Amino acid sequence: MSFPVPPPMSAGPSERPVPADVTTAxxxxxxxxxxxxxxLVASLVDMVARRTELVDLMTEMAQDPAFxxxxxxxxxxTVPVLVGFTAALGLALIGVLYLVVRQLRRAKNWARMLLTLLGVFMSLSTLPTVFGVGVGGGTLGWILGFVGIVQAVLTVGAIVLMHRKDSNRYFLRLPQN
Structure with missing residues (x-):
């Protein structure tokens, strides 16, 4: 039994120019x-600054007979260990996401879809902050709220650019017209 030979693909992603929309995204x-x-850095600074509250919370949780x-x-x-673990986990997650973002310029459609889903989730989770709900107290809370809103705006812009006409041709390897 023989199988049909697939048609030759158009130029590979390395041979095709990356559209400006994909580069901007x-x-x-x-x-x-x-x-x-x-x-992440602001959260770690806040965690260290509120060390006594964190210890009080852990003490309350340690009332369980198992502890x-x-x-x-x-x-x-254990607070420095907790801060270090949080920093390492946060940086590892950001690093993995950067590896996914790099795949955009290599015409990987799975990366576009994953980032779209992640971006929609991030943007929707920022909505309470837009309406002033969930913003922490003090200056740090307002700064983190502002940074979250700016992240949401950048994310929505990137999602739109990843799904425009030229971007679709690039990711789906459609012939250029």
Whole structure:
């Protein structure tokens, strides 16, 4: 039994020029990730600044019989570990997302779809902040709220650019007209 030979594909992604819309979407996503680093750093600074509240919360959670014998000094000593773990996890997640964003310029449609889904989720989760709900107290809360709104705007712009006519031709490997 023989199978039909697939038709030759048009020029591969490396041989075709990357449309300006895809390049701009890539740059917008890099901006989103840069703001994610800013948010992560601000959150870590806030976590360290509110260390006593964090220890109090952990002490309250440690009232469970399974944690019998855990002292507040031991809980206090875990705060740097918690901050380090949060930083490492946040940076790893941002790094993985950057690897996905890089695939946009290589005409990977799966990356476009994944970023579209992620971007819609991010944008919808920012809506409460737009209406003033969920904004933390103080200056840091307002700054994080503003950064979240800017991230949402950049994300929506990137999504629109990733799905325009030239971008669709590029990602779906359609012939250029």
């Amino acid at each position: 890539y740059q917008l996503w890099c901006g989103v990730l840069g703001l994610a680093v800013v948010t 019998e014998g855990v002292t507040s000094e031991q809980l206090e000593s």
